[in-house]
Amino acid sequence: DAKTTQPNSMESNEEEPVHLPCNHSTISGTDYIHWYRQLPSQGPEYVIHGLTSNVNNRMASLAIAEDRKSSTLILHRATLRDAAVYYCIPRGGGSNYKLTFGKGTLLTVNP
Amino acid sequence: EPEVTQTPSHQVTQMGQEVILRCVPISNHLYFYWYRQILGQKVEFLVSFYNNEISEKSEIFDDQFSVERPDGSNFTLKIRSTKLEDSAMYFCASWGQGKVDYTFGSGTRLTVV
Numbered sequence: 001d002a003k004t005t006q007p008n009s010m011e012s013n014e015e016e017p018v019h020l021p022c023n024h025s026t027i028s029g030t031d032y033i034h035w036y037r038q039l040p041s042q043g044p045e046y047v048i049h050g051l052t053s054n055v056n057n058r059m060a061s062l063a064i065a066e067d068r069k070s071s072t073l074i075l076h077r078a079t080l081r082d083a084a085v086y087y088c089i090p091r092g093g094g095s096n097y098k099l100t101f102g103k104g105t106l107l108t109v110n111p
Numbered sequence: 112e113p114e115v116t117q118t119p120s121h122q123v124t125q126m127g128q129e130v131i132l133r134c135v136p137i138s139n140h141l142y143f144y145w146y147r148q149i150l151g152q153k154v155e156f157l158v159s160f161y162n163n164e165i166s167e168k169s170e171i172f173d174d175q176f177s178v179e180r181p182d183g184s185n186f187t188l189k190i191r192s193t194k195l196e197d198s199a200m201y202f203c204a205s206w207g208q209g210k211v212d213y214t215f216g217s218g219t220r221l222t223v224v
Binding site: 032100 | 115144159202213214
């Protein structure tokens with residue numbers, strides 16, 4: 001499994017953009033980059049994923065470096081509900097590949 | 112939106128007792144998983160299950176653990192003789208054909224005393 005490095009914690013103010021970085025320098029060429037988040041007392045929740053191109057969905061955007069050794073999850077306007085631990089997880093494209101969670105980044109959103 | 116349902120939400124058991132944690136995956140999903148999270152630690156993979164058999168398991172998933180899909184809807188994790196160190200949140204997840212993401216349940220908090 002590719003090793004990932006994320007900041008332990010980050011802080012943001014409500015309504016402001018948040019950029020959550022992740023380094024995954026040992027990622028293999030076929031691994032997708034998945035982001036999950038875990039709200040307090042909840043199970044992990046899918047946020048977004050990508051392979052090479054930047055991706056957008058209703059929750060967030062994912063910017064992937066050209067060499068794929070890092071990526072950034074972008075929350076365009078943080079809300080209090082976005083306070084969670086965010087995990088960046090390189091994962092193979094096969095259907096049965098397990099998710100290997102790191103420690104993630106604890107995002108605090110201030111009102 | 113379809114959900115993965117786990118019961119009970121909290122279970123307290125005596126050391127040495129057997130426990131069964133229950134999950135109802137999303138109905139058309141085919142791949143099922145158990146993960147656990149000890150308080151303050153990472154989410155750890157335990158086991159994956161497909162086509163009525165285990166497809167992968169971690170070192171944590173020793174002989175004390177077993178999984179079963181007893182009918183078309185439930186997916187269970189059994190711990191035969193619980194230890195204090197089994198105290199954790201246990202998450203069930205499922206994945207469906209054509210989907211890119213897993214859906215996790217809200218977890219069962221297991222406390223072994």
